[in-house]
Amino acid sequence: MANTATISNKSLWSGGVEPLKASYGKLMMWFFLLSDAFTFSGLLITYAFLRWSAPAYKGDPSDFVFSTEYWPIPEKVYDAFPGFHGVELPLIFVGLMTFILILSSVTMVLAVEAGHRMDKNGVVKWMLWTIIGGIAFLSCQAWEWSHFITGGDVATIGDIFKNGRWVENAEIFGANLGYNQYGPPAFAALFFFITGFHGFHVFSGVVINIITFFNAANGMYEKRGHYEMIEKVGLYWHFVDLVWVFVFTFFYLI
Amino acid sequence: MEQTVNVVVQPVDKEKIKGIWKVAGILAIITAIEYIFAFYMDAGTLRNVIFVGLTIVKAFYIVSEFMHLGHEVKGLIYSVILPMIFIVWLIVALVNLEGGAVKSSRGIVDYAPAGSEQVDDAH
Numbered sequence: 001m002a003n004t005a006t007i008s009n010k011s012l013w014s015g016g017v018e019p020l021k022a023s024y025g026k027l028m029m030w031f032f033l034l035s036d037a038f039t040f041s042g043l044l045i046t047y048a049f050l051r052w053s054a055p056a057y058k059g060d061p062s063d064f065v066f067s068t069e070y071w072p073i074p075e076k077v078y079d080a081f082p083g084f085h086g087v088e089l090p091l092i093f094v095g096l097m098t099f100i101l102i103l104s105s106v107t108m109v110l111a112v113e114a115g116h117r118m119d120k121n122g123v124v125k126w127m128l129w130t131i132i133g134g135i136a137f138l139s140c141q142a143w144e145w146s147h148f149i150t151g152g153d154v155a156t157i158g159d160i161f162k163n164g165r166w167v168e169n170a171e172i173f174g175a176n177l178g179y180n181q182y183g184p185p186a187f188a189a190l191f192f193f194i195t196g197f198h199g200f201h202v203f204s205g206v207v208i209n210i211i212t213f214f215n216a217a218n219g220m221y222e223k224r225g226h227y228e229m230i231e232k233v234g235l236y237w238h239f240v241d242l243v244w245v246f247v248f249t250f251f252y253l254i
Numbered sequence: 255m256e257q258t259v260n261v262v263v264q265p266v267d268k269e270k271i272k273g274i275w276k277v278a279g280i281l282a283i284i285t286a287i288e289y290i291f292a293f294y295m296d297a298g299t300l301r302n303v304i305f306v307g308l309t310i311v312k313a314f315y316i317v318s319e320f321m322h323l324g325h326e327v328k329g330l331i332y333s334v335i336l337p338m339i340f341i342v343w344l345i346v347a348l349v350n351l352e353g354g355a356v357k358s359s360r361g362i363v364d365y366a367p368a369g370s371e372q373v374d375d376a377h
Contacts, residue, residue, distance in 0.1 A: 020326070020327050020329045020330040020333070021326070021327045021330075022326060022327075022330055027330070030330065030333075030334055034334055034337060034338075037338060037341070038337075038341065041341045041344070041345065044345060045344060045345050045348050048345055048348055048349040048353060049348045049349070049352060049353050049356075050353075051353070052348075052349050052350075052353025052354060052357065053352075053353045053354070053356040053357040053360070053362065054357075054362070055362050055363060055364050055365050056364045056365070057364070057365050057366075058364045058365060058366040059365070059366050059367040060367075061296075061297070063367055067365070069365060070364070070365040073297070075292065090292075090293075091289065091292060095285070095289065098285055099282070099285075102278065102281050102282065102285075103278070105278075105316070105320055106274060106275070106278040106320075108320075109274050109320050110271070110274060113270060113271070113274065116264075117263060117264040117265070117266070118261050118262065118263055118264065119263045119264070119266075120261070120263075222261055234320075234321075235321055238316055238317075238320045238321045239321070241316060241320075242313055242316045242317065242321075245309055245312050245313055245316065246309060246313070248309075249288075249305050249306065249308075249309040253288060253292055253305045254302050254305055254306075
Protein backbone atom coordinates (compact mmCIF):
# COMPACT_ATOMS: atom_id res chain seq x y z
CA MET A 1 0.00 0.00 0.00
CA ALA A 2 2.60 2.48 1.13
CA ASN A 3 4.73 1.51 -1.80
CA THR A 4 2.07 2.13 -4.41
CA ALA A 5 1.14 5.42 -2.75
CA THR A 6 4.66 6.79 -3.03
CA ILE A 7 4.99 5.65 -6.61
CA SER A 8 1.72 7.25 -7.69
CA ASN A 9 2.54 10.41 -5.75
CA LYS A 10 5.85 10.68 -7.48
CA SER A 11 4.36 10.18 -10.93
CA LEU A 12 1.58 12.63 -10.13
CA TRP A 13 4.06 15.48 -9.73
CA SER A 14 6.59 14.56 -12.33
CA GLY A 15 4.43 15.01 -15.36
CA GLY A 16 2.73 12.47 -17.51
CA VAL A 17 -0.51 12.50 -15.53
CA GLU A 18 -3.35 14.36 -17.22
CA PRO A 19 -5.89 15.97 -14.91
CA LEU A 20 -9.45 15.32 -16.12
CA LYS A 21 -7.87 12.97 -18.68
CA ALA A 22 -7.36 15.86 -21.07
CA SER A 23 -3.96 17.08 -22.21
CA TYR A 24 -2.62 20.38 -20.90
CA GLY A 25 -3.29 22.21 -24.16
CA LYS A 26 -6.85 20.98 -24.51
CA LEU A 27 -7.68 21.70 -20.88
CA MET A 28 -6.34 25.23 -21.13
CA MET A 29 -8.27 25.74 -24.37
CA TRP A 30 -11.46 24.69 -22.57
CA PHE A 31 -10.84 27.15 -19.75
CA PHE A 32 -9.95 29.90 -22.19
CA LEU A 33 -13.19 29.23 -24.05
CA LEU A 34 -15.09 29.34 -20.75
CA SER A 35 -13.64 32.78 -20.00
CA ASP A 36 -14.39 33.90 -23.55
CA ALA A 37 -17.96 32.69 -23.09
CA PHE A 38 -18.18 34.99 -20.03
CA THR A 39 -17.12 37.93 -22.21
CA PHE A 40 -19.79 37.17 -24.80
CA SER A 41 -22.33 36.62 -22.02
CA GLY A 42 -21.49 40.10 -20.75
CA LEU A 43 -22.30 41.55 -24.16
CA LEU A 44 -25.51 39.52 -24.50
CA ILE A 45 -26.61 40.48 -20.97
CA THR A 46 -26.07 44.15 -21.86
CA TYR A 47 -28.10 43.65 -25.03
CA ALA A 48 -30.94 41.88 -23.22
CA PHE A 49 -31.02 44.46 -20.45
CA LEU A 50 -31.07 47.47 -22.79
CA ARG A 51 -33.54 45.89 -25.16
CA TRP A 52 -36.09 44.86 -22.54
CA SER A 53 -35.96 48.23 -20.84
CA ALA A 54 -36.48 50.09 -24.14
CA PRO A 55 -39.93 50.91 -25.56
CA ALA A 56 -41.22 48.10 -27.77
CA TYR A 57 -43.40 48.33 -30.87
CA LYS A 58 -46.85 46.98 -30.05
CA GLY A 59 -48.70 47.58 -33.31
CA ASP A 60 -49.35 45.34 -36.29
CA PRO A 61 -45.96 44.21 -37.74
CA SER A 62 -47.18 44.98 -41.28
CA ASP A 63 -47.64 48.67 -40.34
CA PHE A 64 -44.16 48.89 -38.83
CA VAL A 65 -42.00 51.89 -39.70
CA PHE A 66 -38.54 52.69 -38.36
CA SER A 67 -38.33 55.26 -35.60
CA THR A 68 -35.67 56.31 -33.14
CA GLU A 69 -38.35 56.19 -30.42
CA TYR A 70 -38.78 52.41 -30.11
CA TRP A 71 -36.85 49.18 -30.66
CA PRO A 72 -37.18 47.82 -34.23
CA ILE A 73 -38.52 44.41 -35.29
CA PRO A 74 -35.37 42.51 -36.41
CA GLU A 75 -37.07 41.00 -39.50
CA LYS A 76 -37.65 44.54 -40.79
CA VAL A 77 -33.99 45.52 -40.33
CA TYR A 78 -32.30 42.46 -41.82
CA ASP A 79 -34.31 41.91 -44.99
CA ALA A 80 -31.71 42.61 -47.71
CA PHE A 81 -29.85 40.18 -49.92
CA PRO A 82 -26.99 41.00 -52.32
CA GLY A 83 -28.34 41.50 -55.85
CA PHE A 84 -31.96 41.83 -54.75
CA HIS A 85 -32.32 45.52 -54.15
CA GLY A 86 -35.74 46.57 -52.94
CA VAL A 87 -36.94 42.99 -52.48
CA GLU A 88 -37.91 42.12 -48.90
CA LEU A 89 -36.20 38.88 -47.95
CA PRO A 90 -36.34 38.86 -44.16
CA LEU A 91 -33.55 36.91 -42.43
CA ILE A 92 -32.61 35.01 -45.60
CA PHE A 93 -29.08 36.40 -45.78
CA VAL A 94 -28.34 35.74 -42.13
CA GLY A 95 -29.70 32.22 -42.67
CA LEU A 96 -27.11 31.75 -45.41
CA MET A 97 -24.40 33.00 -43.03
CA THR A 98 -25.54 30.55 -40.35
CA PHE A 99 -25.51 27.72 -42.89
CA ILE A 100 -21.96 28.62 -44.00
CA LEU A 101 -20.67 28.68 -40.43
CA ILE A 102 -22.32 25.35 -39.50
CA LEU A 103 -20.86 23.75 -42.64
CA SER A 104 -17.38 25.05 -41.84
CA SER A 105 -17.81 23.59 -38.36
CA VAL A 106 -18.61 20.21 -39.94
CA THR A 107 -15.51 20.35 -42.15
CA MET A 108 -13.49 21.14 -39.01
CA VAL A 109 -14.82 18.00 -37.30
CA LEU A 110 -13.86 16.04 -40.40
CA ALA A 111 -10.32 17.53 -40.22
CA VAL A 112 -10.03 16.49 -36.56
CA GLU A 113 -11.32 13.02 -37.45
CA ALA A 114 -8.74 12.72 -40.25
CA GLY A 115 -6.08 13.78 -37.74
CA HIS A 116 -7.04 10.91 -35.43
CA ARG A 117 -6.37 8.55 -38.33
CA MET A 118 -3.00 10.27 -39.10
CA ASP A 119 -4.41 11.05 -42.55
CA LYS A 120 -2.35 14.08 -43.53
CA ASN A 121 -4.07 14.63 -46.86
CA GLY A 122 -7.48 14.46 -45.21
CA VAL A 123 -6.48 17.04 -42.59
CA VAL A 124 -5.10 19.40 -45.24
CA LYS A 125 -8.19 19.04 -47.43
CA TRP A 126 -10.73 19.63 -44.67
CA MET A 127 -8.72 22.47 -43.11
CA LEU A 128 -8.74 24.19 -46.48
CA TRP A 129 -12.54 23.86 -46.68
CA THR A 130 -12.84 25.23 -43.15
CA ILE A 131 -10.71 28.25 -44.09
CA ILE A 132 -12.83 28.85 -47.20
CA GLY A 133 -16.00 28.67 -45.06
CA GLY A 134 -14.56 31.15 -42.58
CA ILE A 135 -13.58 33.60 -45.31
CA ALA A 136 -17.02 33.23 -46.93
CA PHE A 137 -18.67 34.05 -43.60
CA LEU A 138 -16.46 37.11 -43.10
CA SER A 139 -17.26 38.32 -46.62
CA CYS A 140 -20.99 37.97 -45.94
CA GLN A 141 -20.56 39.92 -42.74
CA ALA A 142 -18.64 42.66 -44.55
CA TRP A 143 -21.54 43.01 -47.00
CA GLU A 144 -24.09 43.01 -44.19
CA TRP A 145 -22.18 45.68 -42.27
CA SER A 146 -21.79 47.91 -45.29
CA HIS A 147 -25.51 47.58 -46.04
CA PHE A 148 -26.37 48.29 -42.40
CA ILE A 149 -24.13 51.37 -42.34
CA THR A 150 -25.39 52.72 -45.69
CA GLY A 151 -29.05 52.15 -44.86
CA GLY A 152 -32.22 51.91 -46.91
CA ASP A 153 -33.87 54.23 -49.42
CA VAL A 154 -36.28 55.84 -46.97
CA ALA A 155 -34.90 58.16 -44.31
CA THR A 156 -36.06 58.03 -40.71
CA ILE A 157 -36.93 61.40 -39.16
CA GLY A 158 -35.62 61.88 -35.65
CA ASP A 159 -33.66 64.09 -33.28
CA ILE A 160 -29.95 63.38 -33.36
CA PHE A 161 -26.86 64.70 -31.63
CA LYS A 162 -24.49 65.63 -34.42
CA ASN A 163 -21.28 67.71 -34.45
CA GLY A 164 -21.76 68.79 -30.87
CA ARG A 165 -25.37 70.00 -31.06
CA TRP A 166 -28.87 68.59 -31.25
CA VAL A 167 -30.46 68.53 -34.69
CA GLU A 168 -34.25 68.25 -34.59
CA ASN A 169 -36.19 66.26 -37.18
CA ALA A 170 -33.06 65.26 -39.06
CA GLU A 171 -33.16 62.83 -41.97
CA ILE A 172 -31.27 59.73 -40.86
CA PHE A 173 -29.84 57.26 -43.35
CA GLY A 174 -27.99 54.14 -42.22
CA ALA A 175 -26.26 53.70 -38.93
CA ASN A 176 -23.22 54.70 -36.92
CA LEU A 177 -22.30 54.61 -33.24
CA GLY A 178 -24.07 57.91 -32.55
CA TYR A 179 -27.46 57.40 -34.21
CA ASN A 180 -29.15 55.14 -36.72
CA GLN A 181 -32.26 54.96 -38.88
CA TYR A 182 -33.48 51.66 -37.42
CA GLY A 183 -34.10 52.49 -33.78
CA PRO A 184 -32.60 53.92 -30.59
CA PRO A 185 -28.83 54.67 -30.70
CA ALA A 186 -28.15 51.60 -28.54
CA PHE A 187 -29.55 49.30 -31.23
CA ALA A 188 -26.81 49.97 -33.80
CA ALA A 189 -24.11 50.29 -31.14
CA LEU A 190 -24.97 46.82 -29.83
CA PHE A 191 -25.12 45.45 -33.37
CA PHE A 192 -21.62 46.75 -34.11
CA PHE A 193 -20.19 45.57 -30.81
CA ILE A 194 -21.69 42.08 -30.67
CA THR A 195 -21.44 41.02 -34.33
CA GLY A 196 -18.10 42.85 -34.57
CA PHE A 197 -16.65 41.05 -31.55
CA HIS A 198 -17.87 37.76 -32.99
CA GLY A 199 -16.53 38.64 -36.44
CA PHE A 200 -13.16 39.40 -34.88
CA HIS A 201 -13.20 35.93 -33.33
CA VAL A 202 -13.98 34.43 -36.73
CA PHE A 203 -11.13 36.44 -38.22
CA SER A 204 -8.60 35.25 -35.63
CA GLY A 205 -9.97 31.72 -36.08
CA VAL A 206 -9.31 31.92 -39.81
CA VAL A 207 -5.75 33.16 -39.17
CA ILE A 208 -5.09 30.30 -36.72
CA ASN A 209 -6.64 27.84 -39.17
CA ILE A 210 -4.33 29.07 -41.94
CA ILE A 211 -1.26 28.64 -39.69
CA THR A 212 -2.24 25.08 -38.70
CA PHE A 213 -3.15 24.33 -42.32
CA PHE A 214 0.41 25.17 -43.42
CA ASN A 215 1.92 23.30 -40.46
CA ALA A 216 -0.13 20.21 -41.33
CA ALA A 217 0.73 20.49 -45.03
CA ASN A 218 4.44 20.78 -44.16
CA GLY A 219 4.20 17.57 -42.13
CA MET A 220 4.93 19.20 -38.77
CA TYR A 221 2.19 17.30 -36.94
CA GLU A 222 3.04 14.06 -38.69
CA LYS A 223 6.60 14.38 -37.37
CA ARG A 224 5.22 15.18 -33.93
CA GLY A 225 3.24 11.95 -34.07
CA HIS A 226 -0.19 13.44 -33.35
CA TYR A 227 -2.63 16.05 -34.65
CA GLU A 228 -3.64 17.45 -31.28
CA MET A 229 -3.09 21.01 -32.48
CA ILE A 230 -5.91 20.50 -35.00
CA GLU A 231 -8.15 19.39 -32.12
CA LYS A 232 -7.34 22.51 -30.08
CA VAL A 233 -7.88 24.82 -33.01
CA GLY A 234 -11.07 22.87 -33.74
CA LEU A 235 -12.34 23.56 -30.22
CA TYR A 236 -11.86 27.28 -30.82
CA TRP A 237 -13.56 27.14 -34.21
CA HIS A 238 -16.59 25.28 -32.83
CA PHE A 239 -16.81 27.84 -30.06
CA VAL A 240 -17.04 30.59 -32.67
CA ASP A 241 -19.90 28.66 -34.30
CA LEU A 242 -21.53 28.19 -30.89
CA VAL A 243 -21.41 31.91 -30.16
CA TRP A 244 -22.96 32.64 -33.55
CA VAL A 245 -25.88 30.32 -32.67
CA PHE A 246 -26.57 32.55 -29.65
CA VAL A 247 -25.98 35.83 -31.49
CA PHE A 248 -28.33 34.63 -34.24
CA THR A 249 -31.12 33.89 -31.76
CA PHE A 250 -30.78 37.00 -29.61
CA PHE A 251 -30.06 39.48 -32.36
CA TYR A 252 -31.94 38.28 -35.41
CA LEU A 253 -34.84 36.16 -34.15
CA ILE A 254 -36.01 37.58 -30.81
CA MET B 255 15.46 14.43 -34.43
CA GLU B 256 16.66 11.07 -35.64
CA GLN B 257 13.18 9.56 -35.44
CA THR B 258 12.18 7.69 -38.50
CA VAL B 259 8.72 8.69 -39.58
CA ASN B 260 6.62 5.65 -40.21
CA VAL B 261 3.06 6.83 -40.42
CA VAL B 262 0.25 4.40 -41.03
CA VAL B 263 -2.94 6.05 -42.23
CA GLN B 264 -5.87 4.26 -40.68
CA PRO B 265 -8.92 3.50 -42.81
CA VAL B 266 -12.00 5.69 -42.66
CA ASP B 267 -14.70 4.66 -40.17
CA LYS B 268 -17.84 5.13 -42.25
CA GLU B 269 -20.12 5.08 -39.18
CA LYS B 270 -18.20 7.93 -37.55
CA ILE B 271 -18.42 10.12 -40.67
CA LYS B 272 -22.13 9.34 -40.92
CA GLY B 273 -22.55 10.40 -37.28
CA ILE B 274 -20.86 13.77 -37.97
CA TRP B 275 -23.19 14.51 -40.91
CA LYS B 276 -26.17 13.38 -38.83
CA VAL B 277 -25.37 16.01 -36.20
CA ALA B 278 -24.95 18.60 -38.98
CA GLY B 279 -28.39 17.59 -40.31
CA ILE B 280 -29.95 17.96 -36.87
CA LEU B 281 -28.47 21.48 -36.57
CA ALA B 282 -29.82 22.41 -40.02
CA ILE B 283 -33.30 21.04 -39.19
CA ILE B 284 -33.46 22.93 -35.88
CA THR B 285 -32.47 26.14 -37.69
CA ALA B 286 -35.22 25.49 -40.26
CA ILE B 287 -37.74 25.03 -37.42
CA GLU B 288 -36.59 28.36 -35.96
CA TYR B 289 -37.33 29.99 -39.31
CA ILE B 290 -40.82 28.48 -39.41
CA PHE B 291 -41.53 29.99 -35.98
CA ALA B 292 -39.99 33.31 -37.05
CA PHE B 293 -42.26 33.59 -40.09
CA TYR B 294 -45.51 31.99 -38.95
CA MET B 295 -45.79 32.87 -35.28
CA ASP B 296 -46.48 36.29 -33.78
CA ALA B 297 -43.75 37.73 -31.60
CA GLY B 298 -44.21 37.25 -27.90
CA THR B 299 -42.85 35.65 -24.76
CA LEU B 300 -43.81 32.13 -25.87
CA ARG B 301 -41.98 32.48 -29.19
CA ASN B 302 -38.90 33.84 -27.40
CA VAL B 303 -38.94 30.88 -25.01
CA ILE B 304 -39.16 28.50 -28.01
CA PHE B 305 -36.21 30.28 -29.69
CA VAL B 306 -34.03 30.11 -26.58
CA GLY B 307 -34.99 26.46 -26.02
CA LEU B 308 -34.08 25.49 -29.60
CA THR B 309 -30.83 27.46 -29.27
CA ILE B 310 -29.89 25.49 -26.17
CA VAL B 311 -30.63 22.23 -28.04
CA LYS B 312 -28.32 23.39 -30.87
CA ALA B 313 -25.66 24.43 -28.33
CA PHE B 314 -25.92 20.98 -26.73
CA TYR B 315 -25.20 19.22 -30.02
CA ILE B 316 -22.29 21.52 -30.91
CA VAL B 317 -20.64 21.27 -27.50
CA SER B 318 -21.34 17.60 -26.88
CA GLU B 319 -20.56 16.17 -30.34
CA PHE B 320 -18.49 18.67 -32.31
CA MET B 321 -16.43 19.81 -29.34
CA HIS B 322 -16.46 16.26 -27.99
CA LEU B 323 -17.31 17.35 -24.45
CA GLY B 324 -19.92 14.59 -24.14
CA HIS B 325 -17.12 12.04 -24.41
CA GLU B 326 -14.82 13.63 -21.81
CA VAL B 327 -14.70 12.71 -18.08
CA LYS B 328 -17.45 13.97 -15.78
CA GLY B 329 -15.15 16.42 -13.97
CA LEU B 330 -14.38 18.30 -17.17
CA ILE B 331 -18.03 18.29 -18.29
CA TYR B 332 -19.22 19.83 -15.02
CA SER B 333 -16.39 22.36 -14.77
CA VAL B 334 -17.51 23.75 -18.12
CA ILE B 335 -21.29 23.32 -17.85
CA LEU B 336 -21.93 24.50 -14.27
CA PRO B 337 -20.54 28.06 -14.70
CA MET B 338 -22.52 28.38 -17.93
CA ILE B 339 -25.76 27.33 -16.21
CA PHE B 340 -25.29 30.20 -13.74
CA ILE B 341 -24.57 32.60 -16.61
CA VAL B 342 -27.74 31.57 -18.47
CA TRP B 343 -29.66 32.08 -15.22
CA LEU B 344 -28.20 35.60 -15.00
CA ILE B 345 -29.19 36.37 -18.61
CA VAL B 346 -32.75 35.19 -18.03
CA ALA B 347 -32.96 37.15 -14.77
CA LEU B 348 -31.75 40.34 -16.44
CA VAL B 349 -34.06 39.92 -19.42
CA ASN B 350 -37.27 39.16 -17.60
CA LEU B 351 -36.88 40.79 -14.22
CA GLU B 352 -34.34 43.60 -14.27
CA GLY B 353 -35.05 44.92 -17.77
CA GLY B 354 -38.79 44.97 -17.13
CA ALA B 355 -38.38 46.48 -13.66
CA VAL B 356 -36.17 49.31 -14.93
CA LYS B 357 -38.62 49.91 -17.76
CA SER B 358 -41.62 50.28 -15.45
CA SER B 359 -39.76 52.28 -12.80
CA ARG B 360 -38.62 54.76 -15.45
CA GLY B 361 -42.16 54.95 -16.77
CA ILE B 362 -41.16 53.87 -20.28
CA VAL B 363 -44.24 52.95 -22.31
CA ASP B 364 -44.41 50.81 -25.44
CA TYR B 365 -45.28 52.41 -28.75
CA ALA B 366 -48.60 51.50 -30.36
CA PRO B 367 -49.74 53.21 -33.56
CA ALA B 368 -52.96 55.23 -33.26
CA GLY B 369 -54.89 53.03 -35.70
CA SER B 370 -54.38 49.78 -33.84
CA GLU B 371 -55.65 51.27 -30.57
CA GLN B 372 -58.91 52.38 -32.19
CA VAL B 373 -59.50 48.85 -33.42
CA ASP B 374 -59.12 47.60 -29.87
CA ASP B 375 -61.62 50.18 -28.52
CA ALA B 376 -64.28 49.23 -31.05
CA HIS B 377 -64.54 45.71 -29.66
